[in-house]
Amino acid sequence: MNILRPLSPHLPIYKPQLTSTFSIFHRISGAFLATLVLFFYLLCLKMGLICFTHESFYRFFFYSSKLILISVEITALALSYHLYKGVRHLLTDFVSFRKRERKTN
Numbered sequence: 001m002n003i004l005r006p007l008s009p010h011l012p013i014y015k016p017q018l019t020s021t022f023s024i025f026h027r028i029s030g031a032f033l034a035t036l037v038l039f040f041y042l043l044c045l046k047m048g049l050i051c052f053t054h055e056s057f058y059r060f061f062f063y064s065s066k067l068i069l070i071s072v073e074i075t076a077l078a079l080s081y082h083l084y085k086g087v088r089h090l091l092t093d094f095v096s097f098r099k100r101e102r103k104t105n
Contacts, residue, residue, distance in 0.1 A: 029082040036075060
């Protein structure tokens with residue numbers, strides 16, 4: 001029998017699961033937040049306190065106020081999602097630990 005089948009199942013065979021999708025988005029939001037913190041840390045190191053006194057810096061913030069509002073909203077969404085899923089994960093682990101503890105006693 002020479003049937004041409006893959007040796008292992010591939011992604012198109014599986015239906016996407018809700019928990020794996022949440023896990024992927026949790027990792028993406030964590031990577032986004034870590035990148036954002038690193039970016040602002042490096043930006044503050046590069047600019048220093050001298051840049052906050054320049055008029056061009058304030059002019060940049062004035063003209064890009066819509067962009068800043070959108071980026072703050074996206075960051076707040078990523079932070080709230082990441083925080084909620086992290087707490088949910090901790091509670092799920094704690095509940096499953098308690099169930100295992102009851103079974104052994």
